[in-house]
Amino acid sequence: MALGTAFTLLTASCISCSPFNVEETSSNMQILEPEPAENLIRVGFSQLGSESKWRRANSISIKDALTVDNGFFLQFNNARQTQENQIKAIRGFISQQVDYIAFCPVTEDGWDTVLREAKDADIPVIIVDRQVSADSSLYTTWIGENMRQEGENAGIWLSKKLEELGKSHDKINIIELLGTRGSSSQIGRSIGFDTVCDKHQNWVLLDRDDGDFTTAKGQEIMSGFLEKYDDIDVVVCQNDDMAIGAVQAMQDAGIDLYSDEKPIIISFDASRQGLEMVMQGIIDVDVECNPASGPQLSEVIHEMEQGNQVAKAYFMNEEVFTRDNASRFVDDRSY
Structure with missing residues (x-):
């Protein structure tokens, strides 16, 4: 398989990064209404945590893709490895009427209620990385690894x-x-x-x-x-x-x-x-x-903004590494 690119999403605590139009919150802080972002696509993203180098690379990829230059205003939340914090963050995004919600679920089960709330609010939801067991009609698409x-x-x-x-x-x-x-x-x-x-x-x-x-x-x-x-x-x-x-x-x-x-x-x-x-x-x-789902997430949202139908699932390209081929890829690793 071809080698994919890498995800990007950073975690911080309730600091507005005006050069990038990113609002970041930690799990133990209330999600605040960001400054108006005229003509930008507002995306609320809940990252499950920062438990590994892979997860941090995934966060970086998301953030690098959803920039103001690409037409986005990103609100990012770090859930610190708990589903309760993710559900709280998603409900905060719903109350703020963001244009899209995306999240990396910490577990498969327990998402039906909050996903139904987002659906009732007519906010498309994109699942990233891990999957959920909820009815697939409750979210728009999934981007991740097989x-x-x-x-x-x-x-x-x-x-x-x-x-x-x-x-x-x-x-x-x-x-x-x-x-x-x-x-x-x-x-x-x-x-x-x-x-x-x-x-x-x-x-x-x-x-x-x-x-x-x-x-x-x-x-x-x-x-x-x-x-x-x-x-x-x-x-x-x-x-x-x-x-x-x-x-x-x-x-x-x-x-x-x-x-x-x-x-x-x-x-x-x-x-x-x-x-x-x-x-x-x-x-x-x-x-x-492959943690680099940011570019695919950006592309999917832009497709939906143009009124185009998107697939129900997008798989990242992935490789198997042994001593025979690892040296060809190690220097390009960002994580």
């Missing part, structure tokens, strides 16, 4: 790698560090990887636990796995931040990360640091989750 395909890509790569190593029929013990439980990224990657795993009777899922997409939690969970199991063959981390934490835990446990005897490490996101670790041979494969 999380299930990412999980399948990781499983397919592992199958080929084991064949290459002559271990296709060996018992393979696998542990997984999951992302935020209930998020579409966690659900999709788990389903995708499990789809491939179920085809291999010799693959044994020893354990899986929530690492919440953070380095600290990833290190904590991996340390527990290493104390519990002494025969781990494969470590699947559902993002680079957790992989970095898992690697630290392995180092602390005395595992030689440059040895052929180390566990195979699979990660997702393909951040700069992740790709550097792929080039070093520490992470064996990094499945890209």
